Amino acid sequence: METVRAAERALMARLPEGALMQRAAAGLAAACAELLGRVYGSRVVLLVGSGDNGGDALYAGARLARRGAGVTAVLLTPGRAHAGGLAALRRAGGTVATADSAAVDELVLRADLVVDGIVGIGGKGGLRPDAERLAGVVARSRAAVVAVDLPSGVDADTGEVRGAALRADLTVTFGAYKPGLLVDPAREYAGVVRLVGIGLEPPPAEAVLEALQHADVARLLPLPTGESDKYRRGVVGIAAGSARYPGAAVLAVSGALRGGAGAVRYVGPAGDAVIARFPETLVSDAGPAKAGRVQAWVVGPGAGDDAAAVAEVLEADVPVLLDADGLRLADREAVRRRTSPTLMTPHAGEAAALLGVRREEVEAARLAAVRELAAVYRATVLLKGSTTLVADFAGGPVRVNATGTPWLATAGSGDVLSGLAGSLLAAGLRAPDAGSVAAYLHGLAGRFAAQGAPTGAHDVASHIPRAWRDVRG
Structure with missing residues (x-):
């Protein structure tokens, strides 16, 4: 977050004193008003800490009070609350209480809207006891909760939640997305995230995370030309x-047939099942080394204990995607000494086994885990789960996938993703791009397949062309 802080300092040096906070407060107040629907007569409680987030909340509260809302600021550190914001709120008709007041719980429980301005981007660890108690009261209320910049108690840099934290329905963040708003478990606490522009310009080269959008993915999609044939398009x-x-x-x-490669070669004991469902597949039972030329391999889904096939694939001088049993059977040093790209696609449990830690440790620190795996295996790693992350051992921003749905947590979904990503590798995409684009299309396909109801992996695969067209359209 030092990049954001440096950009803020540079911007503040060019602006009149307090102008940056006023910009943030204006965007925050507008978002609160939209969430309330009717501002006049509504009951708003501000939870105010000692930092700039508290100042943002106070100035936004003053704007809401001028529009007829009944606004009360609950001060957690009364002697350190933002003086200008506090004065503005009082001038607008707002009232002030302290966190230890006997009336505070009832205020929160009767509120229509609670604004969380307790802790800013510098906060580490969970909430302090007084804030934790208030968070419990908020959780029991029926109020909508808006977090200022990020929910109090989450780590802005890593997305970790090391103790109690406040859950928001909407997070209004300023100038730039914070990593903690995009990566679970913190993302779950943020609710809907709205970015408010305040003129901040952090250097793109120093970004910690990237989230591809439709236009980015469209530029990366492999498209055939008039000179293309099935082999020039790549064989996976x-x-x-x-x-x-x-x-x-x-x-x-x-998944592979819908990923952009011109042909799919299948090697393994399930040839009859594959050819019965997809007669266009080139099927072989001679083993990977004798199957014929490919531009990329996918190895591991449902492979059982076939360590020989995994070892053969790892010796191939083409990009390789390792998934499922392939992750378990692959020799670490064989992966590390590869000179062609390797893309590994573990879920949290598999990542934990590869790192020798508990699954809960990976889920609590997903950003650290994906970076460590990439470094240890000298590979590109796509960490699947509630937040899909793609990290490359060569460094650079970690990519976080912006699509998807919880309905993708279904048997076989990861197998479809592996085939799709392997096909993109064969079509010529770099491993980080293949993983990122596959995750994006897979997530979109999952949304289209589910539409709010349970879906199966086969349905997800059948909706990949629709996702592809949606991106290009």
């Missing part, structure tokens, strides 16, 4: 499935 090899899990092979192939 799929070494997946087993007698116990033939469906994994079918689903990986289904």
Whole structure:
């Protein structure tokens, strides 16, 4: 967050004193008014700490009070509240209480809107006891909750939540997205996130996270030309499935066929199931090394204990995607010494096994985990889950996926994603781009397939073309 702070200092040096806070407060007040619907007569409680977030909340509260809202500021550190904001609120007719007042709980429980201005981007660890108690009261209320810049108690840099934190329905953040608003578990506390421009210009080169949008993905999608044939578009090899899990092979192939490569070669014991569902697949039972030329391999989904196939694929001088059983069976040093790109796609449990930690540790610090995995294996790592992250061992911003739906947590969904990403690798995308684009399309396809109801992996695969057209459109 030092990049954001430096940009703020540079901007404040060019503006009249207090102008930056007034810009933030104006955007915050507008978002609160929109959420309330009717400002006049509404009951608003501001939870005010000692930092600039508290000042933003006070100035926004003054604007709401001038429009007829009944606004009360609850001061957690009365002697350190922003003096200018406090004066503005009082001039507008707002009232002030302290956190230890006996009436505070009732104020919060009767509020229509609570504005969280307790802790700013410099906060580390969970809430202090007085703030934690207030957060509990807010959770019992029926008020809508708006967080100023980010919810109090979450780590702005990492998305970690190390103790109690306040949950928001809407987070109004200023100037730039903070990593903690995009990465779980903190993202879950942020609710809907709205960015308010205040003239801040942090250097793009110093970004910690990137979130691709439609236009970014559209530029990366592989498109055939008049000179293309199935081999020039790329051939992806799929070494997946087993007698116990033939469906994994079918689903990986289904994703690969929709990923931009010109042809799919399948190698493994589920050839009959694959060819029955997708007769266009080139099927072989001779093993990866003798299957024919490919531009990328996908190995591991449903592979059981076929360590030989994994080892053969890792020796290939083409990009390789490792998933599922392939992650478990792959030799770490064999992965590290590869000179062609490697894309690993673990979920939190698999990532924990690879790092030798508990799953809960990965889920609590996803950003740190994906970076560590990429460094340890000298690979690109796509960490699946509630927040999908893509990190490359060469460094640069970690990419966070902006699409998806909880309905994607269904058996076989990851197999479709692996086939899709492998196909993009074969079509020529770099490993970070292949992982990021695949996650984006897969997430969109999941939304289209589910539309608010349960869906299956096969349905997700069938909606990839719609996601592709949506991005390009």
